[in-house]
Amino acid sequence: MKKINESFDCIHCGISIPKAAKTCRNHCPNCFCSLHVDGDIPGDRSALVSCWGKMFPIEYKMLNSDYKILFQCSKCGKQHRNKRAIDDEVTKLPELIKTYHHFFQ
Ligand SMILES: [Zn+2]
Ligand SMILES: [Zn+2]
Incomplete structure (x- = not known):
């Protein structure tokens, strides 16, 4: 099984994403795109399910002075909440959410 906390190239914007310290990164710090790889069990990344x-951020809110980001899969529509990673470009998030809006019309 593929390890999840390793560097990889973003499938959307193409930047090389470094390993996140301490946390398991699952989205791109630049464009916030990720792949829908989770099953119903948190942390279960079985390819079968x-x-x-592609999952994109559709909204965010502040909770305990941290960002909670709501992602939605552009293929199956499943929604998924996640905290920001420490090096995420959160200042770009409101603008990015607008640009991703057309995936969910
Ligand atoms: Zn990206
Ligand atoms: Zn999906």
């Missing part, structure tokens, strides 16, 4: 659609 994964849809591999």
Whole structure:
């Protein structure tokens, strides 16, 4: 099984994403795109239950002075909440959410 906390190239914007310290990164710090790989069990990344659609942020809110980001899969529509990673470009998030809006019309 593929290890999840390793460097990889973003499937959307193409930047090389370094390993995140301490946390298991699952989205790109630059464009916030990720692949829908989780099953119903948190942390279960079995390929059998994964849809591999692209997930994009659709909204966010502040909770305890941290960002909670709501992602939605552009293929199956499943929604998923996640905290920001420490090096995420959160200042870009409101603008990015607008640009991703068309995936969910
Ligand atoms: Zn990216
Ligand atoms: Zn999906």
